Amino acid sequence: MTRTTSRRDFLARSAAATLPLTLAAQRRTRPNVLILLTDDQGYGDFGCHGNPVLKTPNMDRLHSQSVRFTDFHAAPMCTPTRGQLLTGQDALRNGATSVTAGRAVVRKDIPMMPGIFAAAGYRTGIFGKWHLGDNYPYRPMDRGFERAVYHLGWGFSAAPEFDNDYFNGRYRDQGSLRRFSGYCADFWFDQAMDWMRGQRQPFLCYLPTNTPHTPAWVEEQYAAPYRKPGLPAEFFGMIANLDENLGRLERFLAASGLRDNTIVLLITDNGGTGGTRFYNAGLRARKMELYEGGHRAACFVRWPGGGFGSPRDVAVPAQMQDLLPTFLDLCGVAAPAGAAFDGRSLAPLLRGTAADIGDRMMVVQYGQIPRKWDSAVIWGKWRLVGGNELYDLASDPGQVKDVAMANPAIAARLRDHYEEWWSGVAPRLGEFAPISLGAPQENPVELTSSDWQDVYCDNAGHVSNAVGGPRGGPWAVSVERSGAYRISLSRWPPWQKLALNAARPPQAMTKGELPAGKALPIAGARLRVAGQDLSQPAAAGATTVEFVVRLEAGTRTNLHAWFQDAAGNDLAGAFYATVLRLGA
Known part of the structure; x- marks a missing residue:
């Protein structure tokens, strides 16, 4: 199972040798765009950011060759960041406000980066973690990626990727x-390089890895150097593996002739996680929190042929929403008619033609159920946290001293900005983007508890322990074609073929174990959809309870299903549902 660096180098050299020497010359002058987004790597998880133990030589080298935005902000959680990157809009405006609970998709009427670039003649590909919708019309190929190699949910051991x-x-x-x-x-990385190798048009390559996010599973050769007291060996090992892959990618770009005309962006998706107890670059808090350590992210941008000038730090506050308008500027791609961005182009800062991009305030907010003032407002050196705490990062980068009382005018201006911003996003916060049923693009549709409305049940542990209350939550759905539909409800992932009332034994993985799951005395199920309220008993030893219903095209409704015991008591939501249109 263990690979060797020498084998990788051989493959990279062999691949490069098969490329025409004039490959770069065959391509037009518009630059390629390559986005590397790592998952749960914190601002302090880089050697170049001062980590005293973690070795990231290839990331450090890219840092040394790039324009670095040192005051760059993501959302404190991954899906909102991904939506902001690809739409240029704040999470509460585009709809992707959380990682679960029916709020992990961008509304389909909002244009996204891959679709915009594809319309401009770019080839588009994603290789890794999408996490902006597992079902039509929200999958990566539905949103503009012509090549989509990806996994479902937030990662491996998410509800749709249970085992x-x-x-x-x-x-x-x-x-x-x-x-x-x-x-x-x-x-x-292999898939991304294979795809880039074959392109003869400008390309947008999106490489969002699912590591170093948990579960912390990695080959021992990467973790071994960090097996010391107080160090997160597996977490650091996953970053070491990413760093090695970045080195492979860099050698590929150089050997293929793509390096000079490819914009390379390395970013992280939220605050720190596994490494924060050891080193957090002086920042307060971590992922999911609203202090700086929850949303300060790395952002390195390199384009050797783009006239960026010398590598340097840029201290102007910037955010994930700025990157789409920036790439449109750099690549000469027009925004769609009516497109609206919360971000601003950073192109003048990258090119060195301006020292700033104008005075502005930025709002950091996400949430399973977004609530007013659960936010951080950024204005230059100032941070308003939670609507009432004020910090001056110029004198207090660790956010130790609340100075709101000493600066009431500053706090008032930040609150006023937030009030205006909230009034613009609040009207649509109660809307859920519906999953299509019966569409030719996806039939059957596999639904999981990750998309239950306003219920947090998105991983193998949640499913195993039957969290989510006695009825779970409903799925927002839209019927594309009239007809008879079979709806099959499962307690466990359907591919495991476990009985509805069975316990689930622990499952050994290559580098870890999935815990056991508890049995429920399931005797039947109840289904509510499109005005129909149905009950069905479970056969002895059955793995599913099945319903056949008629649904009409154009119906937008909730599909809500849960399990009951023999006495009719509610037990738990249906964690998995397969919806198949049988015919007209």
Whole structure:
């Protein structure tokens, strides 16, 4: 199972040798765009950011060659960041406000980066973590990626990837289930390089890895150097693996002639996680929190042929929403008619033609159920946290001293900005983007508890312990075609073929274990959809309870299903549902 660096180098050199020497010359002058987004790597998880133990030589080298935005902000959680990156809009405006609970998709009327670039003649590909919708019309190929190699949910052991493994696991190829060999991060990089190698038009390559997010599974050769008291060996090992893959990617770009005309962006998706107890670059808090350590992110941008000038730090506050308008400027791509961005182009800062991009305030907010004032407002050196705490990062980068009382005018201006901003996003916060049923693009549709409205039940542990209350939550759905539909409800992932009332034994993985899951005395199920309220008993030993209903095209409704015991008491939501249109 263990790969060797020498084998990788051989493959990279062999691949480069097959490329025409004039490959770069064959391509037009518009630059390629390559986005590397790592998952749960914190601002302090880089050698170049001062980590005293973690070795990231290839990331450090890219840092030394780039324009670095040192006051750059993501959302404090991954899906909102991904939506902001790809739409240029705040999470509460585009709809992708959380990682679950029916709020992990961008509304389909909002244009996204891959679709915009595809319309401008770019080839578009994603290789890795999408996490902006598992079902039509929100999958990556529905939103503009012509090549989509990805996994479902937030990662391996998410509800839709319940027992997936970082080694020799499952992935989706244009929506179809496939298996990969080796380690997941290696596979994403391999696929991205293979795809870029074959392009003869400008391309947008999106490489969002699912590591170093938990579960912390990695080959021992990467974790071993960090097996010391107080160090997160597996977490640091996953970053070491990513760093090695970045080195492979850099050698590929250089050997293929793509390096000079490819904009390379390295970003992280939220605040720190596994490494914060050891080193957090002086920042307060971590992922999911509203202090600086929850949303300060790395952002390195390199374009050797783009006239950026010398590598340097840029201290102007910037945010994930700025990147789409920036790439449109740099690549000469027009925004769609009516497109609206919360971000601003950073192109003048990258090119060195301006020292700032104008005075502005930025709002950091996300949430399973977004609530007013659960936010951080950024204005230069100032941070308003939670609507009442004020910090001056110029004198207090660790956010130790609340200075709101000493600066009432500043706090008032930040609150006024937030009030105006909230009034613009609040009207649509109660809307859920519906999953299509019966569409030719996806039939059957596999639904999971990750998309229950306003219920947090998105991983194998949640499913195993039957969280979510006695009825779980409903799915927002829209019927594309009239007809008879079979709805099959499962307690466990359907592919495991476990009985509805069975316990689930622990499952050994390559580098870890999935815990056991508890049995429920399921005797039947109840289904509510499109005005129909139905009950159905479960056959002895059955793995599903099935309903056949008629649904009419154009119906937008909730599909709500849950399990009951023999006395009719509610037990738990249906964690998995397969909806198949049988015919007219």
